Amino acid sequence: MLSVRGLESGYGRARVLFGVSLDVEPGQLVCVMGRNGVGKTTLLNTIMGVIPATAGTVTFEGRDVTRLKPHERVRLGMGYVPQGHETFPQLSVLGNLLVTLEASPHRDESAIDEALEIFPRLKPLLKRRAGFLSGGQQQQLAIARALVTRPKLLILDEPTEGIQPSIILEIEEAIERLHTSGLAVLLVEQYVDLALRMADRFLILDAGHVVHSGSADELRGEEVHRLLAV
Amino acid sequence: MQAFLNQLPVGLSIAAVLLLIALGLTFTFGQMGVINMAHGEFIMAGAYTAYLLQAVVGTAAVPVALPVAFLVAGAMGWLLERLAIRRFYGRPLDTLLLTWGVSLVLQQLARDLFGAPNVQVVAPGWLSGGLPLFGTQIPYARLFILALAVGCVLAIWAYLARSSQGRRMQAVMQNRRLAAIGGINTGRVDQLTFFIGSGLAGIAGVALTLIGPVGPALGTYYIVDAFLVVVCGGLGRLGGAVLAAFGLGLLSSYAEFWTNASLAKVIVFAVIIAFLQIRPQGLFVLRSRALT
Ligand SMILES: Nc1ncnc2c1ncn2[C@@H]1O[C@H](COP(=O)(O)OP(=O)(O)OP(=O)(O)O)[C@@H](O)[C@H]1O
Ligand SMILES: [Mg+2]
Numbered sequence: 001m002l003s004v005r006g007l008e009s010g011y012g013r014a015r016v017l018f019g020v021s022l023d024v025e026p027g028q029l030v031c032v033m034g035r036n037g038v039g040k041t042t043l044l045n046t047i048m049g050v051i052p053a054t055a056g057t058v059t060f061e062g063r064d065v066t067r068l069k070p071h072e073r074v075r076l077g078m079g080y081v082p083q084g085h086e087t088f089p090q091l092s093v094l095g096n097l098l099v100t101l102e103a104s105p106h107r108d109e110s111a112i113d114e115a116l117e118i119f120p121r122l123k124p125l126l127k128r129r130a131g132f133l134s135g136g137q138q139q140q141l142a143i144a145r146a147l148v149t150r151p152k153l154l155i156l157d158e159p160t161e162g163i164q165p166s167i168i169l170e171i172e173e174a175i176e177r178l179h180t181s182g183l184a185v186l187l188v189e190q191y192v193d194l195a196l197r198m199a200d201r202f203l204i205l206d207a208g209h210v211v212h213s214g215s216a217d218e219l220r221g222e223e224v225h226r227l228l229a230v
Numbered sequence: 231m232q233a234f235l236n237q238l239p240v241g242l243s244i245a246a247v248l249l250l251i252a253l254g255l256t257f258t259f260g261q262m263g264v265i266n267m268a269h270g271e272f273i274m275a276g277a278y279t280a281y282l283l284q285a286v287v288g289t290a291a292v293p294v295a296l297p298v299a300f301l302v303a304g305a306m307g308w309l310l311e312r313l314a315i316r317r318f319y320g321r322p323l324d325t326l327l328l329t330w331g332v333s334l335v336l337q338q339l340a341r342d343l344f345g346a347p348n349v350q351v352v353a354p355g356w357l358s359g360g361l362p363l364f365g366t367q368i369p370y371a372r373l374f375i376l377a378l379a380v381g382c383v384l385a386i387w388a389y390l391a392r393s394s395q396g397r398r399m400q401a402v403m404q405n406r407r408l409a410a411i412g413g414i415n416t417g418r419v420d421q422l423t424f425f426i427g428s429g430l431a432g433i434a435g436v437a438l439t440l441i442g443p444v445g446p447a448l449g450t451y452y453i454v455d456a457f458l459v460v461v462c463g464g465l466g467r468l469g470g471a472v473l474a475a476f477g478l479g480l481l482s483s484y485a486e487f488w489t490n491a492s493l494a495k496v497i498v499f500a501v502i503i504a505f506l507q508i509r510p511q512g513l514f515v516l517r518s519r520a521l522t
Contacts, residue, residue, distance in 0.1 A: 048411055074413035082411065088404045091397065099401045100412040102394040149413055 001026045001184055002047070002078075002153055007056035009046040016042045018208040019056065024153060029175075029185040031195040033228060034205035040188045041083050043205065044157050047186075048080045049073055061152070075105050079151025083158050083188075085139035089131025093122055096130050096141055097148050104149040115144040118174050136167030143174065153184045160191065172198070192228060195219070204228065235366045237487045243372040243441065245479025246379035250434035251452055252459035252471050253386060254307075254427030260465035261403040261423050263322055264315055267329040269456070270449025271336035272303040272428045276435025277444040278344060279303075280351045289354045292436060296378075299432035307428020308421055316420075333449070340446035348443035357440065371440040378437055382430060387468055389426075399423055455482070458502055464512030474512070478502075 002024040010016040016039045024030045034040050045051045047058055049070045057066045065073050074080070088096050097112050104111075116123050119140040125133065130141060139159055146154060156175070160168045176198060179185050189195045195202060196219055203213035204227050212227055251273060258264050276299035283298060284291040310332060318325045357374055360367035390396040401409040402419045410416050431449075438448065459478055463470030481501060485494035 050407060050411060069415075070410040071413050071415050074411065080411045082408070086405060086408050088401045088408065090404055091400060095397055095400075098394070099397045099409075099414070103398065103413040103415070145412060 001061055002186065003057075003059040004047060005057050005059070007043070007046055007058065008054045009042060009051050010054065011042075011051075015054075016208050017046060020205070020208070020210055021056075022203055022210065022213070024184050024186050026184055027179075027182050028200045029179045029187060029198055031199035031202040032186070032188045032205060033190065033192070033195060033202060035228065038205045039208045040205055041157055042208075044080065044082075044155055044186070044188060047155065048078065071103070074103075074149060074151075077150075077152035078155065079146035079149055079153065080155045081142050081146045081157065081159060083161065085135055085142050085163070087130035087133070087138050087141055087145075089129065091130055092127055093130055093133070093141055094126040096145050100145050101148045106150060108150075111148040111150055115147040118147065118177065119144050119170075121170070134164075136163045136171075139163055139171060140167070140174075143171070147178075151183070153186065154178065155186045157188045158190060159187070160189070160194065192219070192225070232366065233487070234484075235364055237484060239368045239372040239376075240487075241480040241483035242476075243375040243437075244483050245476040246376045247434050247437050247441070248452065248455055248459055248479050249379050249472060249475035250382055250430050250437065251456040252463065252475055253382065253468075254430040255456055256460045256463060256465060256467065256471050257399070257403070257423050258427045259460055260467075261399065261406075262315075262319060262420055264319070265322060265326045265329070265457075266307075266310075266315070267326060267453070268310060268333040268336060269307075269329075269428070269431055270453035271333050271340075272306055272431035273435040273438065273449040273452060274336070274340060274444075274446065275299070275303045275306055276432030277351070277439050277448055278340065278349075278435075279432065280436045280439045281344070281349050281444055284351055289352050291351055292354055292357070292439060295436045295439075296433055299436045300429035301432075303432025303435065304425040304429030307431075308425040310428075311421060311424040315424075316417075337446045337450075344446070346446065348445040350443050351439035353440050375437045375440060378433065382433065383468065383472060386426075386430075390468065395419075395422065458498075462502060462505060462512055467512070470512055 004020060004022045007020045008015065008017050020043055022030065032040055032043065042051065046053050049068055053066055057064055059065065060073065060076055060078060065076065088099065091099065097115065101107060101109065101111055121137065122140055122144060125137065130138065133141065143159065159171050163171065172194060175185065179198065196216060199216050201215055202219050203210050206227060255266065255269055258266050279299040279302050280291045280295035283295045287294050314328055315325055318328060353371055357371045360369040361373065390400055398414055398419050401414060402416050406416055435448065455478060459471060459474045462478065463474035478498065482494055482498045485497040
């Protein structure tokens with residue numbers, strides 16, 4: 001459903017990605033791992049069109065989206081939750097959800113109830129300003145905000161980073177639930193344990209190259225732990 | 231005390247006009263980081279719209295011109311964004327020079343079209359006279375301007391807080407990149423913001439015809455003060471703009487009344503510099519855990 005071929009990009013003259021290729025099949029959960037600064041966020045940003053690709057292609061459901069704007073990719077069914085549990089701080093929790101819902105092609109308000117079903121913790125907070133939520137609540141809101149657009153592929157960048165352990169569990173369960181309900185997921189995750197529990201496939205990024213990829217069973221090897229060690 | 235009361239409607243109506251001008255600026259500045267020097271010329275365009283309509287509808291020019299000037303100035307702002315500013319996003323200095331150039335061109339255009347001397351717009355009969363209050367008289371024209379500003383602020387507030395377009399605009403203002411990856415077409419939101427912001431300047435221009443004559447340089451008298459309101463009020467903050475406009479409008483009109491025009495400017499600038507030392511972010515700051 002998502003197919004990335006020979007993707008390259010960077011910032012100004014600094015190249016970060018060197019010919020990255022990956023595939024996400026329908027219903028699959030693919031996990032991207034790698035040490036800090038190897039280009040995981042850059043990869044996701046390039047897949048979404050936040051950063052232009054200098055070479056390579058991104059194909060979504062058979063359609064070449066490499067030159068589309070981010071909002072056009074969202075309308076095709078790519079949902080993106082960036083790193084750092086970002087929200088629109090001055091909007092209410094409900095406002096955060098409504099604003100992406102209203103920009104989506106379906107505009108069906110029951111999508112909000114569906115998202116709150118996944119993150120019931122947000123229900124009593126709907127009227128609160130998003131900027132005053134805790135980090136974990138903001139992360140749940142950020143994922144819910146992507147969900148209300150009813151994506152076919154959910155792209156998550158380190159959803160458990162800097163979040164208190166009790167909420168990490170909830171977020172992991174939510175992702176697992178979405179995955180088992182058939183949603184395709186592309187996940188960047190630093191915790192090997194978490195990745196092992198959830199991923200169908202994984203790939204390891206180092207200095208902008210894919211240095212290893214395979215099924216979850218292969219991830220248990222020594223080699224992989226060596227590649228991920230700091 | 232009497233002098234104080236006499237000056238009050240003057241200060242309030244100047245503040246109201248400043249507010250109308252600053253509302254547009256605070257959104258284009260706050261949302262797109264664009265310092266639009268041509269904003270003043272949209273004021274002028276609004277005022278000349280009333281002048282032109284006068285030939286058609288006579289003394290009804292001012293009320294008729296309000297919606298027309300909103301559309302005329304709004305369309306000019308929209309065109310400026312589409313044709314020029316759009317290509318310079320993220321380059322504030324270039325945008326500043328570009329819009330300054332546009333501002334000079336528009337002023338010259340007005341001189342060619344309407345002549346250099348000032349022209350007058352006659353107010354409708356029902357705006358002459360005034361409301362007697364505490365032994366002084368508050369001119370209806372000044373009250374009308376005040377009511378106009380209050381009406382516009384309420385309309386903008388309702389637009390931001392209640393409509394889906396307004397919500398989208400807030401989202402883009404608070405985090406443009408996040409809005410784009412949430413599926414919002416930020417370019418289209420920018421166009422609409424520019425249209426509305428410039429349209430408000432047009433309305434301010436119509437209001438100014440009630441206070442004084444109309445000339446090609448009309449906008450230049452207000453644009454600097456309007457920028458000061460934006461800076462003091464905090465970018466993109468409705469409440470901040472309201473407070474700052476009234477603070478600044480009243481301060482400058484009283485300072486001017488008790489001293490003279492140039493000394494008044496010095497006083498106003500001194501107060502603003504002192505204020506910005508204490509609150510460099512302006513009155514209202516975007517507050518959240520994420521930012522602290
Ligand atoms: N806006 C930017 N401008 C310039 N260089 C950047 C920018 N963002 C990231 N980089 C550089 O690009 C490289 C890859 O960064 P990226 O954020 O993609 O890494 P990451 O794998 O997501 O790291 P982390 O695990 O810390 O999130 C790093 O060397 C970083 O310094
Ligand atoms: Mg990252």
